[in-house]
Structures are given as C-alpha cells and as structure tokens.
Amino acid sequence: MEHYEKGEKLGQGQFGVVIKARHIETGQIVAIKKIHLGNAKEGINMTALREIKLLREIDNPFIVRLLDVFPHKRNLSLVYEYMDSDLECLIRDRATIISPADVKSYMQMVLQSLLACKQHWVLHRDIKPSNFLISMQGGMKLTDFGLARMFGSPESGRYTHQVFTRWYRPPELLFGSTCYGPACDMWAAGCIFAELLLRRAWFPGDTDLDQLGKIFQALGTPSQDSWPGCACLPQYVEFQTTTAPPLRNTFRQASEDALALLALMVALDPGRRISVEDALAHPYFRADPKPTLPEQLPKPPVRAHNPLNQSFKGGSVLQAAPAVHSEDAGPAGDLNGKALHLEPASAAVNGDGVPNQKRLKIENGDYSSIASLSEGEELHEKIRPGNLSGDLQKQVSADELKALQEIGFEAGSTRHIISHGDQRLKKRKLNFDEHDHG
Amino acid sequence: MNFETSSHSKRWLFTPEELASVREERHQRVAQALAKVQGEAQAQQPEAPQSNGQPAKKGKKLRPPSLADEAVLLKYYKGRVQEMCRAFGFPAKVQAAAITFLARFYLRHSPLEHDVKNIMLACLYLAGKVEEAYIGAEEMCKRLQQQEETLLNLEPQVLQGLGFDLITYSPHSALAGFFMDLRAMKEAQHDSSSAALQDITEQQIGDAKKAARAAADALMLTDAPLLFPPGQLALAAMRSGFNKVKANFTGVLAEIARKAGAASAAQAPREDICGTLKAAISSIDAFGAEGSQAVSAEEARKVDRRVKACQGLIAKATVDKPVKQQQTQVQSELNGASTTEPPSKRLKLDDI
Incomplete structure (x- = not known):
C-alpha cells in the first residue's frame, strides 16, 4: 500500500471499498478494490478468487488489466487500471x-x-x-x-x-x-x-x-x-x-x-x-x-x-x-461434460481462437486445450447405449470421436445435446454429489 | 486459456540450474537467520538447556534440514495430497493443482517458516476452489480432523506465495487428450495399409491408460512439473504406460509428431520434433523412477522432527525477547524484506 497515494473513494460494495489511487513511482492512476477478508467462513471470497485467477492470465486490450494484488492489513487489495x-x-x-x-x-x-x-x-x-x-x-x-x-x-x-x-x-x-x-x-x-x-x-x-x-x-x-x-x-x-x-x-x-x-x-x-x-x-x-x-x-x-x-x-x-x-460445485459428471462440448468443441477443434497449430505444438506442451476437450474420451466409455434417451444416444456415441475432431459441430446435434443435458444430469447419481453444495 | 500465454508457462517453468539457484538462495537465507537466532540464544544463556530439554553441549548447533531433507518432506506431503484427493473423490485436476501450489509455495518459502502440513491443507482447499470442485472448509476440516481456522488464516499467505497465479495445467488433462488422439488415429488408419497402430489392442490401450495415469501421478511428486511443460510430462507418462503393457510406443509418437509437424507454423521436420520429444521423455523418465518410490512416514517424521526443532528455536527466540521488536526482526530475516504481513498474525502461524 505504501506504493500508492490514496485518492477519493469511488464506491462501496459488498466486499469492501473501491478507491482511486496514484502509483507513487509511475504516477499511474489506478482503482484499488479492497476485499475485506474478515472472518469469512470460507476464506477468500469466491468472486474475488475468480477475478484474480482469470485476470492474472488475460492480457488483452479489451479486458481491464489487473495490475497488482497484495494483502494489506485484513484486506486483499486488487489494483486495476483506472477508467473514467x-x-x-x-x-x-x-x-x-x-x-x-x-x-x-x-x-x-x-x-x-x-x-x-x-x-x-x-x-x-x-x-x-x-x-x-x-x-x-x-x-x-x-x-x-x-x-x-x-x-x-x-x-x-x-x-x-x-x-x-x-x-x-x-x-x-x-x-x-x-x-x-x-x-x-x-x-x-x-x-x-x-x-x-x-x-x-x-x-x-x-x-x-x-x-x-x-x-x-x-x-x-x-x-x-x-x-x-x-x-x-x-x-x-x-x-x-x-x-x-x-x-x-x-x-x-x-x-x-x-x-x-x-x-x-x-x-x-x-x-x-x-x-x-x-x-x-x-x-x-x-x-x-x-x-x-x-x-x-x-x-x-x-x-x-x-x-x-x-x-x-x-x-x-x-x-x-x-x-x-x-453452485458450480462438484464435477457433476462426465455426461455433463459431453454436453458442454458443443460450443467449446467447435472452438477447440476447428480452432476459432484456438487454432490447431497451437493445439498441437507439442514442443511447447500445450496439450491442455485439446485435453480439456479430449477427455470426452472417458465420457465415451461411460456413455453407452442404454444410459441415454434415443436421440442423444445416436448423437453422442455414433459420431462422437469424429465430430470432436472435425471442424465444428452440426447445429442440430448441438441443440439436442443442450436440451437433453439437464435431464440426464438430474437422473445421474454421481459420487460427487456429496460435495455438491448446489 | 492457452498454455503459451499462461502464467504457468511464463513464470513457473525453470531450467534445472534456475531451480537449484532459487532453492539455494532461499535455503541460505533461512540458514543464516537460524544461525543468528541460535548465536543470540547461546550468548544470552550459555549454560541453559535447549528448548528440547536436553542439556546443551557447548558448540553443538541445531543443524537446519538440508535441501534434500526438505525435498523428502515435501514429497511425502505431496503423496498425502493424492491420498486425500482420492478419499474426497476429487478429479485429477484438483490433485494436480494442489500439488503444484505446494511445490511453488516452497520455492519461495522454507518449511521452517511455514509448517508443511498446514500449507498443504491450505493448498488443497484453494485448489478445490480454483478448480470449481468446491468443498467447504468446515466439511473438509471435519473429515480430516483439522482446525478450520489454521487453514483459512493461511490462505492469503499461500496466495501471495503463489504470486496470485492460480491457473495450472496438469499432465492428466493432456494425457486424456493424447489417448483421445490415439483412438482417432487408429480409426483413421483402419482402412489404410499403414497399420502401425493396428497391433495395439483395445485392451492394451485401456491398460496403458491406467498405467499412464499412475505414471503421471508419480511425476507430480517430483520436480518434473517445474521443469517440463505438461504435454511432455503426459507423453512420458504415456510411454511408460505403453511399456507397462508391452506395446510399441514408437509408432504412436511418430504419429503425434507428424500431426504436430503438420499443424505447426514453423513446419519443423518430423524427425526434429520426434527427436526433441524423445529427448524430453528420456529426461522425464528419470523423474518418473524417482517419483514412484514412496517416502515412508518414518523418513518424513525424521525430517519433520528436525524442522520442528528449528521452528521451536525460532519461536522461542521471538518469545524470550521484547515481543514486538524481536519478532519483526526475526521474521523479516526469515522472509526477506518483502513481507507486508502484520507481525501478530505471523507469530501465531509460526508457533504451531
């Protein structure tokens, strides 16, 4: 906090205050969100954690930049670039x-x-x-x-x-x-x-x-x-x-x-x-x-x-x-994951945003992007005929591997899986349910 | 998130030399701080018994655990993380994230500063939150018979120790991807005459996959995740799995290299990619062998006793003297100058 000169208060929120401040060395004007840690039963607030987790990774001219994070007294301070x-x-x-x-x-x-x-x-x-x-x-x-x-x-x-x-x-x-x-x-x-x-x-x-x-x-x-x-x-x-x-x-x-x-x-x-x-x-x-x-x-x-x-x-x-x-608690299961592939899958496979070349650049080890997609294989093992309603069964098991590897999904299959996804989830009793606080 | 632009790739992959120097520097800092505390303690009470109650022999100094000792302790606790994740039914990504957090935290901090067990619990809890496989602190602590407060109080420090970089990439996800690819390749080859993959049976693939996952678990216990990208770790685990079921991996690797070559912008020749990968896999294999050897509880306890003794000494030094001043001094020596924590909080944690 000693690096910043405090300015006016910009707002008061549920988790703490937002103030305007100036970085003393660089003169940069920033907004500091102070998240009070207090005696919260679950430690650092999920909302703050998500924000830190994602913004630390994203460096894009159209996304606000998280410049710094530091603990200060009983607060966690998030420093953002200031916008008018x-x-x-x-x-x-x-x-x-x-x-x-x-x-x-x-x-x-x-x-x-x-x-x-x-x-x-x-x-x-x-x-x-x-x-x-x-x-x-x-x-x-x-x-x-x-x-x-x-x-x-x-x-x-x-x-x-x-x-x-x-x-x-x-x-x-x-x-x-x-x-x-x-x-x-x-x-x-x-x-x-x-x-x-x-x-x-x-x-x-x-x-x-x-x-x-x-x-x-x-x-x-x-x-x-x-x-x-x-x-x-x-x-x-x-x-x-x-x-x-x-x-x-x-x-x-x-x-x-x-x-x-x-x-x-x-x-x-x-x-x-x-x-x-x-x-x-x-x-x-x-x-x-x-x-x-x-x-x-x-x-x-x-x-x-x-x-x-x-x-x-x-x-x-x-x-x-x-x-x-x-919510968002336990991995409610593989079937669900399957359903999720829809949009993600087309994105991953045909590379709108995640081009194939990136995906397969092994020397850099980026297999994670396909991996997230490809774990569908495990789904494949579990989603066997009999588990599913007719429509879906066809959609999932027949073309699965091919579809995942091909450029994009058919709009039709997308719709089907989405619409049936919830029902299937409800039916399934997963061993993760006990952690699922949703 | 793309791995190339991730914090994992940019800030948390090291060369062996970098890794060694980071650790050596940290170890020196703590050893010096400890020596100073000991020197002061002895100067003050030359004949007094030491904190463990045994008479202090003149000149006998409490030796801080070596880096190798620390590594044993850490490996033991990483193994415990895996056990707990299995017990909780957490997915592999939570396990991998928790272990990665633990390993990263102790690059910057010494077990003398923060008790490994407590940090491990905080890492596991944080990993659950970050990977959206959330388990409440209360429930987790109830099942592990631990104090909730300890864990929650440590959370900010763990976050800071991690530099707030929370997204990690695990070899397990990559592994699932490779097996997915393998199946697709096999299908694609089905009609063609180049049947390099056709000798491998479905049964073998299933068994190889299981073995490969175990190999990835073993790799997580070592330094390999700090040295190699997750994709390479996964390939090494995959080859290990193939060897286990006595299936030939060369053809598979060649296929993967071919696909990589076709997609890579640089159009690197296939032999190069294959060669690079083979070299990486060979170096990773050594870690795999190391990771598969479990640390016994007895070994870990031995190191832990020494760690606790040093912690005790430090705690004693801080308690014996005018509290506020001394404590800040000792703690800041331990932590380098960077700490922004309030002293009272630190003491509480280090006292454990």
Whole structure:
C-alpha cells in the first residue's frame, strides 16, 4: 500500500471499498478494490478468487488489466487500471448523442471483449453496459470477472443458471439450463446493442417470469422449430403463443444490416445464436457509415458517485444471482461434460481462437486445450447405449470421436445435446454429489 | 486459456540450474537467520538447556534440514495430497493443482517458516476452489480432523506465495487428450495399409491408460512439473504406460509428431520434433523412477522432527525477547524484506 497515494473513494460494495489511487513511482492512476477478508467462513471470497485467477492470465486490450494484488492489513487489495466512465453512464446521459457510427464502434469493442473471453475459454456471465468501462481516450474494456468461469473442460461440472443481471440474462438460463456456452454472453451483447439504439434497456423485467414475458413479446414464443428441445429445460414455462412483431417496429431508425445482426445475436435458441467471430465479420461492420474511431467517440460523462463497476454498489448482480457461491460445485459428471462440448468443441477443434497449430505444438506442451476437450474420451466409455434417451444416444456415441475432431459441430446435434443435458444430469447419481453444495 | 500465454508457462517453468539457484538462495537465507537466532540464544544463556530439554553441549548447533531433507518432506506431503484427493473423490485436476501450489509455495518459502502440513491443507482447499470442485472448509476440516481456522488464516499467505497465479495445467488433462488422439488415429488408419497402430489392442490401450495415469501421478511428486511443460510430462507418462503393457510406443509418437509437424507454423521436420520429444521423455523418465518410490512416514517424521526443532528455536527466540521488536526482526530475516504481513498474525502461524 505504501506504493500508492490514496485518492477519493469511488464506491462501496459488498466486499469492501473501491478507491482511486496514484502509483507513487509511475504516477499511474489506478482503482484499488479492497476485499475485506474478515472472518469469512470460507476464506477468500469466491468472486474475488475468480477475478484474480482469470485476470492474472488475460492480457488483452479489451479486458481491464489487473495490475497488482497484495494483502494489506485484513484486506486483499486488487489494483486495476483506472477508467473514467462506463457504457451505462454513456447510454443514460441524455446530453450525449450517440450516432449510428458510434454505436457500430461500441458494438465492435463489445464483441472484441467477448472474443477475448472466448479465446481464453472464459464465460463472463455478467455482460451488461456498466461492466464496459470507457476511458477518455475512447477505449473500452470489459471488467468484473467475479461471476466468470472457465468452460470447455468436461470435468467442470454443472454451471449455475443464477448468473447475469436479470435484464441481460439469456432465455436458456431463465429456463434453468446448467449446460451452456459462450452464446450466453452473446445474448447479453445483443441486449446492449438494442440498448445503444433505444437508449433504454430493451427487456427491463421485474421478475424472472416477467423477463421471459418481455423477451417473448418482442421475439415471439419459442416453438419446436425455432428452439427445439427448449421444453425439456428444467424450469421451462409455457407462455401463451405470440409471434414476433418486426424488429423495425421497435427500432425505427436502425439500418437494415444492424437489425439483421441484432436478430442473430438474440436468437432464442443458443445453438442458433451467432458466434462472436461471425458477428465481428458481419456485413454491418463493413457497411457505411464506418465505425467511429475510438478517439473520436463522444466523451463519456464522468461518473459522479459511480464506483469502478456496478456490482460494487452492492446491488444488481448479487440480487439477481443469489446462489452463485454455492453452485458450480462438484464435477457433476462426465455426461455433463459431453454436453458442454458443443460450443467449446467447435472452438477447440476447428480452432476459432484456438487454432490447431497451437493445439498441437507439442514442443511447447500445450496439450491442455485439446485435453480439456479430449477427455470426452472417458465420457465415451461411460456413455453407452442404454444410459441415454434415443436421440442423444445416436448423437453422442455414433459420431462422437469424429465430430470432436472435425471442424465444428452440426447445429442440430448441438441443440439436442443442450436440451437433453439437464435431464440426464438430474437422473445421474454421481459420487460427487456429496460435495455438491448446489 | 492457452498454455503459451499462461502464467504457468511464463513464470513457473525453470531450467534445472534456475531451480537449484532459487532453492539455494532461499535455503541460505533461512540458514543464516537460524544461525543468528541460535548465536543470540547461546550468548544470552550459555549454560541453559535447549528448548528440547536436553542439556546443551557447548558448540553443538541445531543443524537446519538440508535441501534434500526438505525435498523428502515435501514429497511425502505431496503423496498425502493424492491420498486425500482420492478419499474426497476429487478429479485429477484438483490433485494436480494442489500439488503444484505446494511445490511453488516452497520455492519461495522454507518449511521452517511455514509448517508443511498446514500449507498443504491450505493448498488443497484453494485448489478445490480454483478448480470449481468446491468443498467447504468446515466439511473438509471435519473429515480430516483439522482446525478450520489454521487453514483459512493461511490462505492469503499461500496466495501471495503463489504470486496470485492460480491457473495450472496438469499432465492428466493432456494425457486424456493424447489417448483421445490415439483412438482417432487408429480409426483413421483402419482402412489404410499403414497399420502401425493396428497391433495395439483395445485392451492394451485401456491398460496403458491406467498405467499412464499412475505414471503421471508419480511425476507430480517430483520436480518434473517445474521443469517440463505438461504435454511432455503426459507423453512420458504415456510411454511408460505403453511399456507397462508391452506395446510399441514408437509408432504412436511418430504419429503425434507428424500431426504436430503438420499443424505447426514453423513446419519443423518430423524427425526434429520426434527427436526433441524423445529427448524430453528420456529426461522425464528419470523423474518418473524417482517419483514412484514412496517416502515412508518414518523418513518424513525424521525430517519433520528436525524442522520442528528449528521452528521451536525460532519461536522461542521471538518469545524470550521484547515481543514486538524481536519478532519483526526475526521474521523479516526469515522472509526477506518483502513481507507486508502484520507481525501478530505471523507469530501465531509460526508457533504451531
């Protein structure tokens, strides 16, 4: 702490305060999050641990940098680069005009952040405007990895559906899915896209049910065609059938290609939702007007009393996601892992983000990336006909090895496995259950 | 996460020389601090009995355990981690992470500063959290009959000792990947005439895999994970598994090298890759042999007694004198100048 000169308090959160500070030697302005260790029964808070664990490994221009961590008195201090504002402030600020070219630029940066997460095998799980920090120079970075986790390893077990702030939570999570992939972050990015266009939240649900209601009102209720298998999700609720009105009714000013991309980002079926790579390659970003250069973006309003990030208001995330710490517990098993392969697998095998060349560079020993995928082999041994419902059995055992080695998965098989994943999990009694506090 | 850009690859792989010098430097520091404490104790009370109650012979000094002794102790506790992980039904990645944490922690710290058993428990607990195979501190301690508080109090220090680098890569995951590849290769060769892999039966593969996992476990007990990337450790374990079932590994290695060559950007010739891998595997094999020899509880206890005696002496020195001043002095000598811990907390931990 002696290396820093303390500045104003930026916010107060559930785990401690966030202050602004200046590194005495370099003069760099930083934000210090102090996490109080106190007498917590479980030691260092899982949220803090996740943030440290992931941010120590990620060095990317679109992800906030964790500069230092040190214990100080009864605190653990996390030092971040300081950013002046965030996307939520910008959207809410009536005085700021956000042009279509600006929206394009912001969305490009949002997607770049998502790409960085995916390339590092991380699901952020709390994508929302206030977690995108903006600097005066126009740069934008994703922050708050307290709910994030690694994906793609069959060992990693069941994921909680109690993540994301409700307004940005994807429908599969609202229906209680515990097997999901990077598509969940894409949904939230779609909501941000809409919010940039509308200048207000698109789906401001009051309850989880109301949230689904608002989503289906805008996008239509899911059907067997539009989202096969959704009725099998653990907390599926049937809504009175409605068809989607044209997006144009809501977004009157938006360009055609903007709406085309938006529709792909908020596909109800996570298996059909656009991948981050495809989204970045979408014609929308190449069409006129060109995305504004970062330094020419509107200057964000400086937060008056806003903390480093929203969750430290002690608010929304935590209320929205009460069960976070007790979930994600025991490796709920191999079958689950199998289901998880879907998105991860295509990423690993065909190398979107994890190219084959990396994967096979043995002299550097990076087998871990395939390994996480390839442990599917063990699954293979266990998933024998008889354990599974008909559909799935075919999907998993017949093409398994080939599919894993080939470039990407068929969208169809993806959907099936996702939709059946939860049921299978429920049926299985695993020896790990006793550690599973979820 | 990609291994190439990971903290594991950037900060936690050493050459044998680096590893030796890191340890030697640390060992010297602690030995000097200990000698100083002893000198002061003897100057103060030349005829007084030592802390163990036996009369102190003039000139007899308590010898701190050597690096080799420490290695024995650490290996013993790494083995205990594996036992506990089996008992808890933790997946291999938790075991590997816990052992890696333990090994890394004692690169920077001496067993004289922090009791290995307690640190081991803290590492295991942390590994469970990090790898999302969480077991509550209360439950874990209940089952191991340990004090929760000890473990939780050590957590920040363990984190700091690890430099907050928490993502580790295990040979076990890589191993599973290689066997996956093997099966795919076999299938691909099924129709072709180049049937190098066809002599290996499914039964053999299954047995080899089991043996290879055991070999990976053995490697985890040695320094090999600090010297070689997990992929190479896995290949060595795999070859060991193949030898066990008397299957030929050459063909498999050649296939893996071919795939690596095809995918590598540098287009390194296959022979080179094969040669590099073979060389690495051979050096790893020596560690495997070492790792498969268990440390008996008796051996470990012997070292542990010496460690405890030194710890006792240090604790005594800090208690005998005006507490605050002395303690900070001794502790900071032990820890180098870097400590930011409050003294009161340190004492409590070292007193155990």
